[in-house]
Amino acid sequence: MKQVSFEDLKKQSIRYIKGVGQSRLTLFSRLEINNIFELLTYYPKEYEDRSRIKNIADLQDGELCSFEGTIVSNVTVLRPRRGMSIAKVSVQDSTGKITAVWFNQHYIKSSLALGASYIFYGKAERKLNKLQISNPVFEKIDTNQYDSNELKRSLKILPVYASTKNLSQNLIRAIVQEALKSLSNVELEDMLPQPVRDRHNLADIMFSLNHIHFPVSEQDKDKARYRLVFEELFMLQLGLLSYKSLAASARQGIKYMRLKEMDEFIGALPFQLTDAQKRVLGEVEQDMESNTIMNRLIQGDVGSGKTIIAVLALFKAVRCGYQGALMVPTEILAEQHYKSVKPLLERFGVAVELLSGSQSKKQKQAVFEGLKNGCINVVIGTHALIEDTVEFYKLGLVITDEQHRFGVRQRSILAEKGGNTDVLVMTATPIPRTLALILYGDLDISIIDELPPGRKPVRTYSVNESMRDRINNFIRETVKAGRQVYIVCPLVEDSEEIEAKSAVVTAEDIGNNVFNDLKVGIIHGKMKPSEKESVMKSFAASDISILVSTTIIEVGVNVPNATLMVIENAERFGLAQLHQLRGRVGRGEAQSYCVLFNQSNSKVARERMKIMAQSNDGFVISEKDLEIRGPGEFFGIRQHGLPELKIANLYKDLEILKLAQETAKDMVAEDPGLMNNKRLKQYLANHFGEKATLS
Structure with a gap:
């Protein structure tokens, strides 16, 4: 038998498939279906299960269902207006009656x-306490041949395609068939090796x-879907592991020493580390002390204490003789980190400096x-750090904060300034574990899942315009x-297209x-860096009572005296x-509100506002966000250059994802260059680029 590959x-x-032709080829191309591979992997979005025959009396309101019935009235056709007709007929079985409408x-x-x-x-519906079914499909029953092929053809689980x-x-069904x-x-x-198929x-x-x-x-449908989901996620994880393997094997990492001074440094901190911080620090130190290059992502909810790690x-x-760089997305955050980090390190003789675009030449x-x-041991800066003019004496560690603001390329440009640099990536944007495994498959993941003691949860309320006066009074009381x-x-300036x-x-109106008797300030992305810095300094110094802002304050801004956040058009935000945004308040000892x-x-x-009001857990919230909006919207998967997922659902298929990842890791460990799996190696080259072949 001739062997055929997906390629x-x-x-x-x-x-050239029977029934397509040139005109239909154009229609299919609108769905990005041009070849047989694209057609066969154009999976159904749902199914119509016509195989379960129910009694009319058992039909539920809103239920998609099949039932057998006899026509007990003539078809009546109403024409309520020009261009519209409504056909009705009564259908009955031994248990009840239903009206069919077309x-x-x-x-x-x-x-x-x-x-x-x-x-x-x-779909059955109950209208005025009577059952009705709108636009049903139907097949006549040949009472002499109840098991005829005609009946079998109608009583199936049928695919429904976008x-x-x-x-x-x-037509789509016929062409796929x-x-x-x-x-x-x-x-x-x-594409899946027999041992992998046997194992799972x-x-x-x-069959699939x-x-x-x-x-x-x-x-059979579930069995087929499980296999195809597994394959898709397995290939994706194998591709990501190939990047990781390439990075790890290309150069040997720095093997840092275990430091006795670390305990002294931790003992001098003005607070105690949480158990979660200790665990994550242990994982980071283990990476740094190994022979391989560290590539680790630290996820931690707002205020969980990633910076101290x-x-x-x-x-x-x-202390081991290298320099370190901390890259952050905004000048405000760079300045803030510089002010908080410098005193901690300088008392132990570490020279810390700031580098940002707005500094003088x-x-x-x-x-x-x-x-x-x-002479400078640690530099804290914005993307100014990746400019060609920046050269290091001996760069050993690169840390990027709020990773989603930087591309993988920017991260690697900075790391390459040191040769075999360790990389630590931090984010307070709670990415669901499901997406983190996919999007950061080239990184090991640590999660700080514990907040420091004493922090009070922010009380959150969803309101509409009828509450405006009460909220304004609350704002005044807070300032008082x-x-x-x-x-x-949500917007910097008014827009004709968007009602928000x-x-x-807003700043003009409330000011x-x-x-008008309070100090109102404004900050947004279109302002010059020096203007933004001036406003934030005034707010931090309590010279401004109310700060009107866009999402520019979303990341890292720390003003403990701010205890109330009001978000306009909250429905426009994920x-x-x-x-x-809510994480900007609740940073002090006083009770805070959003x-x-x-x-x-x-x-x-x-539903989204209700989730916000009920939970302060960023990971719970991000899972819900993923569930409601889907992975594509949630985190722009395509921007990461990954193949698009055609059947896997990252929210529903987490368990399969874990299995696929474990299996991919085992395969790479057993067969590092995929020398025994040439077809897989070629597949990865085709889908992830030539460099991702684990060679």
């Missing part, structure tokens, strides 16, 4: 015979393709020279008590009218972003 199927146009389907009257029996499939105009479900039939006389190469009891590829499109039973890692690097030059000659307030808007509050107009103005009446918006 071969990619070269075969669907033009809209603008003129063939119905001549298709149904009084006294004849049919199988109907559609479609486009003029491509009916029946023809494509599968064309493979019945060849052997399709199975996975179906073979042809046949039954994902046309399952005979629910069990970074400081301890920097201290270790410097003279200031920058002094930093450049200090880094080049080794000596505290400060953030008001966050802008920071500029001139609502709170849950993870709302949580980040008020979400929701201007939407949609059920989804209300």
Whole structure:
């Protein structure tokens, strides 16, 4: 039997499948289906299960169902207005009666015979306490041949595909069926090695393709889907591990010493480390003391204390004779880190400097020279650190904070300034474990899942415009008590396209009218760096009582005296972003509050606001965000250059993802260059680029 690979199927146009032709080829291309591979991996989005026949009396409101019934009335056709027709007929079985209704389907009257029996499939609805089914599909029952092929054809689990105009479900089904039939006389190469299939009891590829499109039973569909999901995630993890393996094997890492001074440094801190911080520090130290290059992601909720882990890692690097760099996305955050980190390190003789775009040429030059000659041990800066003019004497550790603000390329540019540099990546954006495993598959992951003792959860309330006066009174009371307030808007300036509050107009309104007796400031991304810095300094010094802002304050801004955040048009933000914004308050000992103005009446918006009000756990919130919005919207997977997932659902398939990742790791360990799996090696080269072949 001739063997065919997926690469071969990619070269075969669907033009020559029976029933396609040139005009339909154009329709299919709208769905990005041009070859047989793309057609067979265009998986159904859902299924119509017509195989379970129910009694009419048992049908539930809103249920998709099949039932057998006899036509007990003539078809009546109403024409309520021009261009619209409504056909109705009564259908009955031994348990009850239902009305079938079709809209603008003129063939119905001549298709149904009084006294004849049919199988109907559609959505049952209860209207005025009577059952009705709208636009059902139906098949006539031949009472003389109850087991006829006609009946069997209708009583199936049928695939439902995402479609486009003029491509009916029946047509897509017929074309997919023809494509599968064309493979019945060849052997399709199975990309999953037999040992992997045996280990996880996975179906073979042809069974899986046949039954994902046309399952005979629910069990067969589930078995097919499990195998295809596993394969997709296994290949993805293998590809990501190939990057990681390449990075680890290309150069030997720095083997740092174990430091006795580390305990002294920790003992001198003005607070105690949490158990979670100790655990993560242990993982970082283990990486640094190994022969391999560290590539670790530290995830920690807002205020969980990631920065001190970074400081301890920097201290270790410097004491072992290397320099360290901490790169952050904004000048505000760089300045803030510089002020908090410098005193901790300088008391142990570590020279710390700041590098940012707004510094004078003279200031920058002094930093450049200090880094080049080794006088500066640690530099904290923005993306200014990756400029060509920055050279290090002996860079050993690179830390990036708020990783999602930087691309992988920026991270690697900075790391390459040291040769075999260890890399530590930090983020307070709570990425669900599911996505972290995918998006940062080239990194080991540590999670600080514990907040320092004594921090009070921020009380969160979702309100609408009717509460405006009460919230304004609350703002005034907060300022009167000596505290400060953030008001966050989704836009910088008013927009004709978007109905949402802008920071500029809001600041003018409350400054001139609502709170004209209070000190109101504004900060947004279009301001010059020096202006932003000036405003934040004034706010930090309590010279500004109310700060109107865009999401520029989302990351890292730390003003413990700010205890109230009001977010306008909260429905316009993702849950993870709302949580980040909320993290700007609740940083001191006083009780803090977050008020979400929701201007939407949609059920989804209300559900999202409810989640925010009920939970302060960023990881719970991010999982919900992923569940509601899906992975593509949540974190722009395509931007990371990863192959698109066609069948796996990162929210629902976490357990399969874990198995796939473990299996991929085992394979790389047993067969480092994939020398015994040449087909997989070629697959990775085709999908991830030539460098990702574990060679």
